[in-house]
Amino acid sequence: MKISIDRDLPLGEEPNKGHNRWHPDIPAIATVRPGESIAIETRDALNGQVKPGMTGADIERFAVNVAHPLTGPLAIEGAKPGDLLAVHIENIEPQPRGYTSFRGPDFGFLRDVFDYKYLVHWEIDGAVARSPQIPGVAIPGSPFMGVMGVAPSRELMKEIVAREAALASSGHLVAPPDARGAVPAKEPLASTALRTIPPRENGGNLDVKQLVAGTTLFLPVFVEGANFSTGDAHFAQGDGESCGTAVEMGATLHARFEVLTGEAARRNVREPSYTGTYAYDAARAAGKHYYATTGSAETMELAARRALLSMIDYIVDARGYTRDQAYCICSVAVDLHLSQIVDMPNYTVSAFLPFEIFE
Numbered sequence: 001m002k003i004s005i006d007r008d009l010p011l012g013e014e015p016n017k018g019h020n021r022w023h024p025d026i027p028a029i030a031t032v033r034p035g036e037s038i039a040i041e042t043r044d045a046l047n048g049q050v051k052p053g054m055t056g057a058d059i060e061r062f063a064v065n066v067a068h069p070l071t072g073p074l075a076i077e078g079a080k081p082g083d084l085l086a087v088h089i090e091n092i093e094p095q096p097r098g099y100t101s102f103r104g105p106d107f108g109f110l111r112d113v114f115d116y117k118y119l120v121h122w123e124i125d126g127a128v129a130r131s132p133q134i135p136g137v138a139i140p141g142s143p144f145m146g147v148m149g150v151a152p153s154r155e156l157m158k159e160i161v162a163r164e165a166a167l168a169s170s171g172h173l174v175a176p177p178d179a180r181g182a183v184p185a186k187e188p189l190a191s192t193a194l195r196t197i198p199p200r201e202n203g204g205n206l207d208v209k210q211l212v213a214g215t216t217l218f219l220p221v222f223v224e225g226a227n228f229s230t231g232d233a234h235f236a237q238g239d240g241e242s243c244g245t246a247v248e249m250g251a252t253l254h255a256r257f258e259v260l261t262g263e264a265a266r267r268n269v270r271e272p273s274y275t276g277t278y279a280y281d282a283a284r285a286a287g288k289h290y291y292a293t294t295g296s297a298e299t300m301e302l303a304a305r306r307a308l309l310s311m312i313d314y315i316v317d318a319r320g321y322t323r324d325q326a327y328c329i330c331s332v333a334v335d336l337h338l339s340q341i342v343d344m345p346n347y348t349v350s351a352f353l354p355f356e357i358f359e
Contacts, residue, residue, distance in 0.1 A: 001030070001032060001036060001037075001038045001039070002038070002039040002040075002041075003017070003029070003030060003038065003039070003040045003041060003071055003072075003074070004041050005017050005018070005041045005042070005043065005071060007041070007043055007048060007095075007250050008048075009048075010043075010047050010048055010049075010066070010069070011043060011047055011066065011069035011183050012066070012181075012183055012185070015183050015184060015185070016029065017029060017071060018043075018069055018070050018071045018072060018183065018229070018231070019070055019072070019073070019183050019184060019229065020047075020066060020067065020068060020069050020070060020181070020182065020183045020196060021177075021182050021183070021184075021189075021190070021193030021194060021195065021196065022149070022151060022152055022157075022193060022194040022195075022196065022200075022202065022204065023151065023152075023157070023189050023192070023193035023194065024151045024152060024153055024154055024157070024222075024223045024227075025189055026073055026151065026184060026189070026193075026227070027073075028072075028073045028074060028075035028225060028227055029072060029073065029074065030074050030075070031074070031075045031076075031077055031225070032074050032075070032076055032077065032228075032257060033077045034076065034077060034078060034256075034257050034258055034259050035256055035257075035258065036256060036257075037090065037254065037255070037256045038074070038254070038255060038256065038257075039252050039253070039254050040071050040072070040074075040230055040252065040253045040254075040255070041071060041250075041251075041252050042069075042070070042071050042145070042230060042231040042232075042233055042250055042251055042252070042253065043069040043071075043231060043250050044095075044098070044099075044232075044233070044248050044249055044250045045067050045068050045069075045146065045231070045232040045245070045248050046062060046064075046066070046067055046248070047063075047066040047067065047069045048250075049062050049063070049066075050099045050101075050119070050121075050248075052097070052121065054119060054121075055119055056101070056116070056117035056118040056119045057117065058119070059101060059103055059117040059119060060117060063180075063181050064103075064106075065178055065180045065181030065182070066181040066183075067196065067197070067232075068146070068147050068196045068205065068231050068232045069183070069231055070147060070196065070229040070230060070231040070232075071229065071230060071231055072227070072228055072229025072230060073150075073151060073225075073227035073228060073229045074227070074228045074229070075224075075225030075226070075227060076225055076226045076228060076257045076259060077225075078259050078261075079221050079224070079225055079226040079259045080221060080224055080225075081153065081221055081222055081223065081224070081265075082221065082262050082264055082265035083220075083221040083226070083259050083260060083261055083262060083263065083264055083265075084218050084219070084220060084221065084259075084260040084263035084264040084267075084269060085150060085218070085219045085220075085221050085226045085228065085257060085258075085259060085260075086216050086217070086218055086257065086258035086259075086260060087148060087216065087217040087218075087219065087228070087255055087257060088216050088255060088256045088257070088258065089144075089145075089211060089212065089213055089214065089215050089216065089217065089253070089254075089255050090213060090254040090255055090256065091213045091253075091254040092143040092144060092145065092212070092213055092233065092251050092252070092253055092254070093143075093251055093252040093254070094124050094126070094141065094143050094233070094235050094249050094251050095124070095249050095250040095251060096123065096124050096125075097121070097122065097123060097124060097249065098121075098122040098124055098129060098235050098247040098248055098249035099119060099120060099121055099122060099245070099247075099248050099249075100119075100120040100122065100131075100243065100245050100246065100247055100248065100328045100331060100332055101117070101118060101119045101120065101243075101244070101245050101248075102114050102117070102118050102243040102244050102245070102327060102328070102331075103117055103244060104116050104117070107244045108242070108243045108244035108327075109240070109242045109243070109244070109304070109305070109308065110242070110243070110305070110308065110309070110327065111244075113309070114243070114323075114324070114327055118324045118327075118328070119133075120133040120134060120325075120328050121133060122139070122235070122247050122249075124141070124235055124247075124249065126141065127140070127141055128140055128141060129141065129235050129236060129247050129332075133325070134321065134325045134328065134329065136358060136359050137329065137357050137358060137359065138357060138359050139235070139236045139247060139332050139333055139357055140236065140356065140357070141235050141236055142209065142212055142235075142236050142237075143212065143213075143233065143234065143235050143236075143249075143251060144208070144209055144210070144211045144212050144233070144234055144237075145211065145230050145231070145232065145233050145234075145251070145253055146205060146206070146207045146231070146232030146233065146234050146246070147196060147203075147204055147205045147206070147229070147230055147231045147232040148203055148204075148206065148211070148217055148219070148228070148229075148230045149199075149200075149202045149203030149204035149205075149206075149219065149228070149229060149230075150202050150203060150219050150220075150221060150222060150223070150226045150227055150228050150229075151202065151222065151223045151226070151227035151229075152194065152200070152201070152202045152222050152223075153222040153223055156201060156202065156222055157192075157194060160194060160200055160201075161176075161177070161194070164176065164198075175195040175197040175198070176195070177191055177192050177193060177194065177195065178191070178195065179191040199272075201220065201222075201270050201271055201272075202219065202220075202222060203217070203219045203272045205232065206272060207232075207234070207237065207241050207246070208274065209234070209236075209237045209238075209239060209246075210274065210276065211274055211276075212276070213254075214276055214277060215274055215275065215276030215277075216274060216275050216276065217272060217273075217274045218260075218269070218272060218273045218274065218275075219272050220264035220269045220270060220271075220272075221259075221264060226259075228257070230253055232248070233248075233249050233250060233251030233253070234246035234247060234248060234249070235247035235248075235249050236332050236333065237331070237332060238330060238331055238332055238333050238334040238335050238336070239334075239335035239336050239337065240304065240308075240330075240331075240334070240335070240336035241331055242308055242327070242330050242331045242334070242336065243327050243328055243330065243331035244331070245331060246331065246332055247332050288354060288355070288356055289354075289355040289356075290352050290353055290354050290355060291314060291318075291352075291353045291355065292350050292351060292352045292353070293307050293308075293310035293311045293314060293350070293351045294306075294307055294310075294339065294348055294349065294350050294351075295307030295308070295309075295310065295348070295349050295351075296346040296347065296348045296349075297346055297347065298345050298346055298347070299347065300338065300341075300347045300349065303346070303347045303348060303349040304336055304349040304351075306349075307336065307349045307350060307351040308330060308334075308336065308351055310351070311326075311330055311334055311351040311353060312326040312327055312330060314353070315329055315330070315353070319358065329353075329357075330351070330353075333353065333354060333357050334351050334352060334353050335351070335352045336349055336350070336351050337349065337350050337351075337352065
């Protein structure tokens with residue numbers, strides 16, 4: 001089975017093929033049998049708004065409420081609440097172009113430092129991505145889907161809305177329900193459905209770079225049919241996706257589904273998990289050369305910030321790139337790892353830069 005879309009159209013002009021909010025009342029566009037291989041075409045995270053030749057100044061005009069356009073939902077035959085849905089990822093086919101951007105002061109880990117807009121275009125040849133904005137760099141491809149998830153139940157939606165409202169009231173950045181740009185656009189769904197920005201119990205915007213071909217994602221099922229959706233494909237990403245984007249692209253996910261009857265309820269599974277043979281420390285395991293910076297501080301966030309700022313300084317000083325280029329390089333290629341959490345009062349985060357990306 002294949003779910004085809006028209007990538008020349010924004011999702012809002014093809015609403016029978018997808019959505020950009022989570023809600024149990026969004027109807028399935030197709031039913032898939034367990035074990036059946038399926039190809040799912042997807043749009044990029046910004047719904048096709050990035051065009052060749054655009055610059056950071058164009059980002060000011062982008063509609064951010066249209067992220068992420070997802071293809072689905074797909075009802076999985078026989079899936080019911082309490083089951084565990086296994087998503088066996090067989091292949092991810094990249095589209096030939098991608099982009100990386102940061103959108104300060106609104107988005108990105110260092111949004112207070114990089115408090116402006118910047119855009120990088122990538123040409124993808126299947127194995128690597130290269131950009132005229134960052135010459136001399138070739139990013140090896142390791143495609144994965146940034147968003148894979150199932151529909152939440154009404155009970156879970158209420159729990160999430162209450163939880164995130166409390167976070168917002170205490171000063172945390174939260175993307176509350178918002179009807180602007182919502183697909184489906186009908187009410188009351190549009191103004192009550194969950195935004196796709198954060199990952200949650202139902203999966204969603206996990207941005208886990210290890211979910212490549214050959215791995216299996218396990219999602220607890222909350223509604224009849226599970227109602228699986230996907231989008232936000234990435235050609236490559238550093239652990240942390242620090243500037244807010246990876247090498248963003250459209251793609252085609254090839255996958256098959258397996259329903260593990262009652263396993264989520266039996267094992268009390270409430271969060272996604274995954275398995276595979278991906279080498280988490282690939283650069284070090286393969287004996288490849290890297291440079292690492294560290295940050296130590298009383299919170300993991302501050303430790304990561306220090307490691308990342310030090311890495312940006314290194315790339316600028318040792319490699320001759322601008323700070324904007326260095327920030328984007330970090331987001332698509334530098335892995336942030338939690339090195340220790342026991343030497344109180346400080347946590348330590350390491351940032352690993354693989355030298356193989358430099359041509």
